[in-house]
Structures are given as C-alpha cells and as structure tokens.
Amino acid sequence: MDLKEIQNLIKFVAKSGASEVKLEMEDVKITIKTGETKGEMTTVVQQIPMAGIPQQAAPVPVAQPAAPAASDAPAASNDDSKYVTIKSPIIGTFYRKPSPDKPSFVEVGDSISEGSVLCVIEAMKLFNEIESEISGKIVKVLVDDSSPVEFDQPLFLVDPS
Structure with a gap:
C-alpha cells in the first residue's frame, strides 16, 4: 500500500463520519481514528512482521479449584436471564x-x-x-x-x- 492510497483512505474515513477504522493486510496494519474535537486526530501505524525473531509462549498458570467463583457465576447469569x-x-x-x-x-x-x-x-x-x-x-x-x-x-x- 503506497502513500497515495493511505491518504485516500484517510480522506474517505473522515468523510464517512466513522470514529475508528482498522485495516490489516499481510505486511501492513493501519488504524485511523477521528476525534470528536474540532480538529481531526489521525493515527497511521504500519508494521512489518519480522520472521527472524522467535515468539515466546506465555507461561500457562496452573488452574486452582474455584468452587465458590464457579457457583457465583451461574447464579448471576440466572438472575440476568x-x-x-x-x-x-x-x-x-x-x-x-x-x-x-x-x-x-x-x-x-x-x-x-x-x-x-x-x-x-x-x-x-x-x-x-x-x-x-x-x-x-x-x-x-x-x-x-x-x-x-x-x-x-x-x-x-x-x-x-
């Protein structure tokens, strides 16, 4: 995606009245936000994934028995039903x-x-x-x-x- 296409996308979002638009492609992520203030706030973020860096898995917490919490959750959802x-x-x-x-x-x-x-x-x-x-x-x-x-x-x- 070149600069001209990004500029056209920003103009389109500004005219549409949307408050936020996110676009994700293979090598590009773009987020456009328009504020409710008198001026417009536009944020463009472009990220290229790096294949050479290995991703670390987050440690998985050990599940503890949660009998009191489990019994409270169904009771709350039954009240809301x-x-x-x-x-x-x-x-x-x-x-x-x-x-x-x-x-x-x-x-x-x-x-x-x-x-x-x-x-x-x-x-x-x-x-x-x-x-x-x-x-x-x-x-x-x-x-x-x-x-x-x-x-x-x-x-x-x-x-x-």
Missing part, C-alpha cells in the same frame, strides 16, 4: 442525555413504557432516539455515556414484570 436486554439497532456513539446540560433519559430503577426514549445514538452526525419496545423497569445501564457502540450491542437490562 429473567431480564430483557435492549440492544443497539445501529453503530454509533451512545448518549444517555439529550444534551450535556439536560438530565439522562432514564436511570436505574426508572419505570419505562413502550415507546419511551431510552438514549440517543449518534451516527454520521445524526442523533437517533432509541425507544423501548417493552414496558418495565431499568435494572442496569450496560454502556458508559459518550461511548462507541456496535450493532446489536446490549445497552440496557429491563425487568419486564
């Missing part, structure tokens, strides 16, 4: 508030109804309100405010009862 997970319908940036000076749409413990706005996800400079498809009570917010989210990523746990 009664909740409904609300997932992100799009890729973007998750916001709990309509603007920085306003209160959050929902908090843990709030009762919601079908059609209630739970959050906003910004995708390509458009703010999309995410509405609840069920009624219930917010049990847990699974994503931090102003964090990037992926398609189908869990956002909230709701108790439908």
